[in-house]
Each structure stands twice: as C-alpha cells, then as structure tokens.
Amino acid sequence: MTASQINGLPVVTVHGGDDVAEVRDVIYNPEAGRLVGLTLNKRGFFSGRSREVLPAEAIHAIGRDAVMIADESSLVAPADAPDDVGHPATDRNVIGNDVLTEGGTSLGVVRDLALLVGSAGEVVGYQIEKPAGGHGYIPLPAQLAVSGAALVVPDVTQEFIRDDLVGLGAAVDDFRARLGMQ
Amino acid sequence: MSDSFRSATGRKVVSRASAADLGMVSYFLVDVGQRRIASVVVGRGKKARLVDWAQVSGFGPDAVMVSDEGALRPAAGDREQAAADGKLDMLGKRTLTERGNKVGTIGDVTFDPATGVVEMLQISDRTIPADTMLGSGTYAVVVDASQEPVP
Numbered sequence: 205m206t207a208s209q210i211n212g213l214p215v216v217t218v219h220g221g222d223d224v225a226e227v228r229d230v231i232y233n234p235e236a237g238r239l240v241g242l243t244l245n246k247r248g249f250f251s252g253r254s255r256e257v258l259p260a261e262a263i264h265a266i267g268r269d270a271v272m273i274a275d276e277s278s279l280v281a282p283a284d285a286p287d288d289v290g291h292p293a294t295d296r297n298v299i300g301n302d303v304l305t306e307g308g309t310s311l312g313v314v315r316d317l318a319l320l321v322g323s324a325g326e327v328v329g330y331q332i333e334k335p336a337g338g339h340g341y342i343p344l345p346a347q348l349a350v351s352g353a354a355l356v357v358p359d360v361t362q363e364f365i366r367d368d369l370v371g372l373g374a375a376v377d378d379f380r381a382r383l384g385m386q
Numbered sequence: 387m388s389d390s391f392r393s394a395t396g397r398k399v400v401s402r403a404s405a406a407d408l409g410m411v412s413y414f415l416v417d418v419g420q421r422r423i424a425s426v427v428v429g430r431g432k433k434a435r436l437v438d439w440a441q442v443s444g445f446g447p448d449a450v451m452v453s454d455e456g457a458l459r460p461a462a463g464d465r466e467q468a469a470a471d472g473k474l475d476m477l478g479k480r481t482l483t484e485r486g487n488k489v490g491t492i493g494d495v496t497f498d499p500a501t502g503v504v505e506m507l508q509i510s511d512r513t514i515p516a517d518t519m520l521g522s523g524t525y526a527v528v529v530d531a532s533q534e535p536v537p
C-alpha cells in the first residue's frame with residue numbers, strides 16, 4: 205500500500221472498537237526508511253486538525269480499512285512524542301524529489317511512498333513518475349542518502365523498477381540481497 | 387438451543403412479580419472480555435432502560451422475564467448510554483481485524499439464553515466464533531488476526 209492510501213483512514217481502537225481520529229498525513233523519516241508517526245484529523249461533527257499525533261511505536265497495525273491502535277492513550281500531544289514526530293523536519297519531504305543513480309541517471313520524481321503490507325510503517329520503495337512519463341516503483345535499500353532536493357540510489361536500482369506494488373513487493377528482497385544487505 | 391440478537395430484538399420484557407409488560411428488547415450490551423451479554427436494553431430513545439443479565443430470570447422464546455420493574459435502571463456512564471442509544475448495537479456493524487482490514491458487516495449474533503454467553507458472529511456468508519472478538523464499540527467490532535480476510 206502507499207502512504208497516500210493511508211491518508212483519510214479512520215484510527216480505531218482494538219479494545220474499544222471506536223474511531224478516535226482520522227489520518228491527516230504521514231510523518232516520514234527518509235534516512236530511517238520508515239514512517240515515524242501520523243498527524244491526525246478529528247472525526248465527526250468537530251472534524252478539523254487534531255492537536256494530537258500518533259507515534260509509529262503506538263501503531264498496532266496499518267490495514268486497508270483502518271489504522272489500529274491499542275487504545276486512546278496511544279494518541280499523544282506533540283510535546284510528549286519523540287522529536288521526529290512532535291517536531292518533524294520540514295525539509296525532509298521526499299515527495300517531488302529527483303531520484304538519481306550513482307552513475308547520474310535520473311529515474312524520475314518521487315510521487316508516493318510504498319509501505320510493506322502488514323508492517324507498522326516500513327517504507328520499502330517509492331512510487332516514481334518516470335522521465336518519459338508513466339508511473340513505476342523502485343525498491344529502497346535499508347539506508348539512503350537524502351539531501352532534501354534529490355536522493356541518490358545505487359545503479360542497480362534501475363534493474364528493479366516495477367510497474368505495480370505487487371511487483372515491487374517481490375523485488376525488494378532480491379534487490380536488497382543484490383546489495384548484500386541481507 | 388441458541389438464541390440470536392436479531393430474533394430476540396422486539397421481544398417483550400415482562401415482570402415476574404406483577405406480570406406487567408415492561409417494554410421490548412431493543413439492544414444488547416456485550417462485555418467483550420467476558421464474552422457475555424452484560425445487559426439488555428429495554429425500549430428506545432429517552433425511555434430506554436437497562437436490565438443487567440443477572441436480573442434476567444428467564445430469557446425465553448416468547449418473553450424475557452425479569453424479577454420486577456425495579457430491575458430496569460437508567461444508563462450509567464458513557465458506555466451504557468451509548469448502548470441505550472443503540473450506538474453499540476452489533477447488528478449491521480462493520481467488523482475489522484486487529485490488522486485494520488474489513489471482514490464484513492454483522493448480520494446476527496448468537497448466544498446461549500441460559501447463560502448470556504455470546505457464541506458466534508454471522509458476518510456476510512461466514513460464521514466466526516465470538517472468542518475472536520477483541521473489542522466492540524461505536525465504529526466497529528474488532529476481531530483477532532485469525533479472521534484476516536483472504537486477499
């Protein structure tokens with residue numbers, strides 16, 4: 205699934221069965237390659253931005269239909285959240301960044317984040333808009349150099365561009381094996 | 387013999403002491419941890435009252451017998467008020483697994499009328515054991531990962 209598919213999902217308590225918030229946006233740490241938390245909107249009549257955030261550690265699961273948390277105490281004020289969740293750096297948004305190989309070839313521009321299904325937010329790839337047009341998915345190494353304007357990936361990434369999320373899922377392990385990271 | 391929420395909804399509630407008709411079953415409040423009916427909601431709207439399961443002397447096919455009218459009490463606390471308002475009604479409620487995927491909508495819930503133990507949830511064309519329930523609230527009934535829908 206992609207990060208944009210998470211936006212708008214209800215946040216539901218496992219033990220309460222209540223929808224206590226709605227996902228506004230994901231907070232992503234590109235160096236760590238994972239979601240670090242979610243910003244929230246309120247649900248119902250008083251909808252609008254919620255002051256509280258949901259740190260990734262408190263996420264029970266991210267599904268197709270809901271983000272599950274144990275109970276309402278998982279939602280915390282930004283001041284009580286880890287720094288990268290409560291005060292995320294604004295210059296680390298990778299959406300719109302150019303993806304360059306080490307050899308200097310542009311693979312395209314990042315449009316979305318691809319998450320490992322069933323995980324609590326591990327980002328395993330990016331959806332890119334290719335220079336020639338059309339979308340594709342590239343797998344990510346576990347660690348990555350990010351500047352704020354561009355990100356640099358190994359040359360071999362070019363061989364692992366896939367057309368859809370299913371293909372990406374299959375490519376991630378092979379890609380990381382090729383890089384000798386597993 | 388099992389009874390079900392759908393078939394028991396609308397059943398009359400009668401005082402054993404006075405034989406007075408006290409109203410009709412409208413909703414059930416389930417204690418998920420105990421997997422039992424905690425109380426039965428009698429009547430709807432502002433007239434809704436709760437009867438604790440312990441006060442039900444006989445949950446029969448034609449009437450629900452309670453000791454006397456004093457067994458009916460107003461809702462106490464947010465959860466009971468939500469139950470009295472029908473917001474916790476499991477019938478028609480969406481079911482999610484703890485992994486955040488939708489299983490379906492609850493069509494009926496079966497229970498043992500002798501004990502109040504909730505037995506099965508009927509969801510679309512499946513019947514799943516009630517002991518997979520982790521939570522039941524205003525938005526959804528949450529079941530454990532064993533009920534994950536096959537993609």
